[in-house]
Amino acid sequence: MTVREFRNRDLPELLGLLKTQDERASQRSMTPEGRSIEDLALELGELSPYTELVPLVLEQHGQLAAYVALCNYDGEAFLEGPLMRPELGAADVAPLLERAVSEAKVRGYSFVEAFVDEENVRAQDALAASAFEPFRTTYIYEFRRGSDLTPLSPSRFRFEQGEVDVGVYRDLYRETSDNWATRLAWRDEDLRERFSDPQVSLTLVYQDDRPVGHLELERLPDEGYAEVAYFGVLPAARGQKLGRELLLRGLHEAFAAPDVELVLARAHDDERAASVTLESVGFLLSHGVVAYTLELK
CATH class of the missing domain: 3.40.630.30 (Gcn5-related N-acetyltransferase (GNAT))
Incomplete structure (x- = not known):
């Protein structure tokens, strides 16, 4: 050979x-x-x-x-x-x-x-x-158009989209998971460019005027799908099914685009709560991807 x-x-x-x-x-x-x-x-x-x-x-x-x-x-x-x-x-x-x-x-x-x-x-x-x-x-989950999607109902939380305060976003990103690090290295202008993309939306959720969670959705209409890039809730706000509300809103927003037939989401093997939340709104496990690393120095 x-x-x-x-x-x-x-x-x-x-x-x-x-x-x-x-x-x-x-x-x-x-x-x-x-x-x-x-x-x-x-x-x-x-x-x-x-x-x-x-x-x-x-x-x-x-x-x-x-x-x-x-x-x-x-x-x-x-x-x-x-x-x-x-x-x-x-x-x-x-x-x-x-x-x-x-x-x-x-x-x-x-x-x-x-x-x-x-x-x-x-x-x-x-x-x-x-x-x-x-x-x-990393476990990849799918939700297909036509699956049983729970209707949205009134919430005691406030959900907002619009101009992004990168400081607020960075704090939420840091505090909602110990595993996330990629976006912390992004400059303010990188984050603003990301969230100015018309195919990307960031939903922030507030409890008593305090931001306690976020969901980032990216639509790829030419490919026929959308992806939940990140979703998370601060530890102090967990246990109120807020993650479930965020995901439901993300699904409704994604399928409002007629070209989106599928929504993808993911959870790591040490994020069991995220997997449970995804499954609770109807996401189905597609497959798992194992990441390997080799140190060279």
């Missing part, structure tokens, strides 16, 4: 692996989104969504046997894949992962992450054999 850089002639075989993955949860991992040769060529080339992309393949008997790509997005390194043919095991793809890790070290990354479906045992075994360690499982 030979490890080498991806070439355009690999596109048809990569597309075949991707279509096989789509049919079987046991083979899913984070991979390119394109599902045509033309879209894949653009995604792996001039229209890559990443700051840097290093796609690699494992070749066996002149055919593409496995794929991994080292990706850089806003300075963070992670892998697409490993995506491999059904007959391959952890030992077979070890050289491919070793090459990806080597590329990450050369670029000076402190760590590299990978994301695979909870049912993709072969990819998990391959990552573990290359010293990657699991650190979190």
